[in-house]
Amino acid sequence: MSFTVRGALRALAYAPSWETLGQAAQRAASGALWEAHGNSGVIFSQILHGFACSLEDKNEASIQDLTAALRKSAEFAYRALQHPAEGTILSFIRILGEQAEKLSLGKDKSDLVSFLRTILDGSQYFFDIKDGDGRPEALRQAQTADAGALGLYFFFAGMLRVAQGRSLSGWEKDDEEIAFIEKLKFGAIDSVSFVHTPTYRYCSEFLLTDCPNDVKSKIEAELAPLGNSLVIAQTPKLLKIHVHTDSPQIIGGILRNYGRLIDSKKDDLTEQCLSRRKDILWSKSFEAQLPSYQIDEKDERILLVTDSTCDLSPETLLTLKVISVPLRINLNGQSYLDGYDLSSRQLVELLSWQNSQAEISTAHPSPHDFASIYKSYPKNKIISLHPSAFLSGSYNAACQAASCVDPEQKRIRVINSKSISIGLGCLIAEASNYITSCPQADLDEVSAYIKLLSSKTHLLFTVSSLQYLIRGGRLRTPKQKLERLSQAYHIFSYSGETSIAPLARSQNLNRALCYIAQRAKAD
Numbered sequence: 001m002s003f004t005v006r007g008a009l010r011a012l013a014y015a016p017s018w019e020t021l022g023q024a025a026q027r028a029a030s031g032a033l034w035e036a037h038g039n040s041g042v043i044f045s046q047i048l049h050g051f052a053c054s055l056e057d058k059n060e061a062s063i064q065d066l067t068a069a070l071r072k073s074a075e076f077a078y079r080a081l082q083h084p085a086e087g088t089i090l091s092f093i094r095i096l097g098e099q100a101e102k103l104s105l106g107k108d109k110s111d112l113v114s115f116l117r118t119i120l121d122g123s124q125y126f127f128d129i130k131d132g133d134g135r136p137e138a139l140r141q142a143q144t145a146d147a148g149a150l151g152l153y154f155f156f157a158g159m160l161r162v163a164q165g166r167s168l169s170g171w172e173k174d175d176e177e178i179a180f181i182e183k184l185k186f187g188a189i190d191s192v193s194f195v196h197t198p199t200y201r202y203c204s205e206f207l208l209t210d211c212p213n214d215v216k217s218k219i220e221a222e223l224a225p226l227g228n229s230l231v232i233a234q235t236p237k238l239l240k241i242h243v244h245t246d247s248p249q250i251i252g253g254i255l256r257n258y259g260r261l262i263d264s265k266k267d268d269l270t271e272q273c274l275s276r277r278k279d280i281l282w283s284k285s286f287e288a289q290l291p292s293y294q295i296d297e298k299d300e301r302i303l304l305v306t307d308s309t310c311d312l313s314p315e316t317l318l319t320l321k322v323i324s325v326p327l328r329i330n331l332n333g334q335s336y337l338d339g340y341d342l343s344s345r346q347l348v349e350l351l352s353w354q355n356s357q358a359e360i361s362t363a364h365p366s367p368h369d370f371a372s373i374y375k376s377y378p379k380n381k382i383i384s385l386h387p388s389a390f391l392s393g394s395y396n397a398a399c400q401a402a403s404c405v406d407p408e409q410k411r412i413r414v415i416n417s418k419s420i421s422i423g424l425g426c427l428i429a430e431a432s433n434y435i436t437s438c439p440q441a442d443l444d445e446v447s448a449y450i451k452l453l454s455s456k457t458h459l460l461f462t463v464s465s466l467q468y469l470i471r472g473g474r475l476r477t478p479k480q481k482l483e484r485l486s487q488a489y490h491i492f493s494y495s496g497e498t499s500i501a502p503l504a505r506s507q508n509l510n511r512a513l514c515y516i517a518q519r520a521k522a523d
Contacts (some may be wrong), residue, residue, distance in 0.1 A: 002152040004044050014049050020049050020059045025052035030166055030235045034263075034448075038203065040089050040148025041320070042242040046233045048092055050076035063103070063115050070097040070119075082220055089148035095123045095452070096156070115161040123480040127153070203267040204248040205390055208239040210258035215239070222254050230314040244269065249345065265336075266343075268314065303445055305373055305384040307394045308338040310425040320432040323373055326457055327394075328363040338362075346493025356490050370401035374412055381411045381443050385450060387420045388496045413447045413455075418496020423459040459494040459505075460519055462512040466490060469500070491515055 011031025015024050029052040050073030055061055061069070074094045078084045099122040103115060129146045147308040148505045158168055192297065204227075216232050223230055227245030234240070239259060245251055248266045255261055301321075319326050326337040329347065374382060384402065389395040398414045404413040417424045431450050435441065441449075462468065489512040490504040495501075503519070506512040 001038075001041050001148065001155075003035050003037040004032045004041040004248045007045075008032040008033070008517055020053065020057075021061060022058050023341055025055050025212045026235065028052070028239060031234050032234055033240050034207065035231070036240060036242075037205070037265075038267075039231060042152060042231045042233045042240055043089050043148065043156075044078060044152065045240070046076045046080045046231075047073040047089075049233070049235055049237060050074070052235075056316060063111060066104070066112075066115065067097070067100040067303045068101050073097070077295060078352065080231050080233045082224065082232075085230075086145050088197070089152050091148035092123065092126055092146070092152055095126060095320060097150075099123055112192050113163045116163060116431050120156055123153070133294070140445055166191060187291040193269050199451060200244040200246050201269055202245055203229075203269050204243055204245055206241045206252060206255050206261060206263050207263040208241070208259035209262055210253060210471060211239045215258045218393050220260060223251060226251055249343065301380070301439065302441075302443065303377055303380045303382045304428060304432055305370070305382055305398075306424065307386060307392075309387045309392060309394070309420060310428055311344065311421045312428065313423045314339070314428075320429060324427055324434060325365040325369050325373060327365060328365065330359075331363045332359050362395055367397045367400040367404070373403050374401060374405040377493065381415070383431065383443065383450070384412065384414045385417050385424070385431065385445055386414070388418050388494070390496065390499070391420055411443070413443050415447060416451055416496075417450075417457075418454050419457050419459055420494065421459070421461070423457050423494075427453055427457060452498070457496075458485070458523060460491065460516045461494075462509070463507075464489050464509070 008028040008031045008330045011027045012024060013028050016067045019027070025048070029045060029048040035043075036042045036045040037170065050067045053076070054069035054072040055065065058065060059433075070093070074090075077090055079094055081090070084090050096119050099119040100115070102122070103118060104504055107284050111518040127151060159167055175265070216239075219232060220230065223241070223243055223245075226247055227243045229242065229244040231242040232239065233242070241251075241255060243251060248264075252261060252264055302319070304322045305322055306322060308324050310324065312320070312322070312324070324339070326339050329336045329338050331347075370384065374384075384398045386392065386395040386398055395414065402409070402414050417427050419427060427450060430453055434449050435446060438445070488507055490502060491504045491506065491512055492500045493503050504512075504515055506515060
């Protein structure tokens with residue numbers, strides 16, 4: 001939710017002084033929707049949208065107006081979900097509205113402090129884990145509080161502090177807040193359990209613009225079979241879809257039929273679930289509830305580590321039991337994790353929309369990134385296989401990390417694959433198969449096998465534009481030739497020892513691919 005609130009604040013920072021309350025509220029709602037992350041974040045953006053619609057023509061709001069706005073916020077939030085679930089942020093915004101309606105509607109805006117204080121006090125039972133009568137059944141059984149609802153509580157608690165003329169900083173030392181937080185404490189940490197485990201792997205979000213009216217029901221019908229936790233939120237100009245799915249690429253293709261896709265992301269729910277093991281506790285009872293497809297820390301097989309330039313899908317990496325450390329992509333001031341926040345296809349689409357105007361750069365994983373992986377598996381021997389040191393700094397970063405974690409080189413080997421992209425991916429796949437078929441092989445044997453394969457690997461590829469090869473310094477071509485060269489499909493070879501070598505050009509992609517196939521067969 002912090003991303004969502006931050007989006008609203010950023011939007012308000014550009015609000016002109018002449019805007020009405022309703023216009024400013026709509027600006028905040030649009031900014032929140034743009035930056036919304038996760039289920040609760042998208043729902044929260046709809047809560048703000050409900051507020052904005054209720055206050056649309058107003059320059060100031062009375063207690064009656066705020067009560068109506070809370071009611072409409074709940075309506076918008078419930079309407080955004082295909083299957084609304086109680087015990088979540090939905091329930092809490094509805095409860096706030098109910099508490100507001102219980103108050104006398106005759107009070108004016110001078111009673112804002114008492115209004116906020118009353119509705120917050122009247123809703124605290126929702127979080128009282130020990131004695132909260134009337135709490136939703138799912139929360140009572142789990143003996144926990146919903147994080148999204150708690151975030152919404154603190155949002156309104158912040159409004160109250162501002163209305164009282166108090167600073168937002170130092171709230172954690174406030175006696176009232178300390179008393180409230182005490183209600184959230186429960187039992188021993190080893191009693192934590194999942195209310196439910198993820199059914200689908202990816203938490204995916206898509207942002208559309210230029211959508212026709214009344215497309216929500218059509219989108220729901222098409223996406224319903226592909227996942228769950230479907231939330232469709234909107235403002236007058238934007239439409240945001242949140243869905244848990246195994247097929248984010250398919251959903252992205254479907255949504256392009258309804259508008260212009262301007263942003264998307266996916267978070268790996270299974271990875272998040274597994275990472276909680278280290279963040280929360282290490283008890284055996286907790287580990288037993290986690291999915292079994294994570295690399296078992298008791299498995300002392302040789303582990304393979306690489307980075308996201310290998311261009312292997314997340315599913316393939318899981319099957320091969322390979323740990324991939326993502327590069328960072330900086331695009332127009334926004335930072336993305338390669339393959340996590342932004343797929344290769346999504347990156348190509350973003351670049352094609354912006355033509356040559358995109359400001360893009362990449363950063364290889366840092367030594368700290370690799371070191372954190374090496375330290376996470378202290379019992380395993382590790383082979384860290386990376387793209388050509390001529391083209392990427394990943395190899396050097398991994399060497400630095402290995403020298404710190406394993407200075408005597410007893411359990412970590414870092415190898416320069418002398419390849420890139422799918423060439424690196426093929427080496428990783430072969431190395432994984434070798435480790436599986438020869439479980440007794442030691443680090444030196446596996447390393448020697450990989451280096452032998454690397455010496456026999458020759459990469460051939462074609463591109464339709466030289467723009468990014470030249471901009472990234474991978475290819476040096478005089479500027480005056482760039483325009484003429486960009487009209488063809490260029491075919492290159494790379495063997496890892498020298499720079500990328502041009503082989504041929506073709507005006508047709510099929511001919512370029514045929515050339516590559518014939519050249520590969522001849523080699």
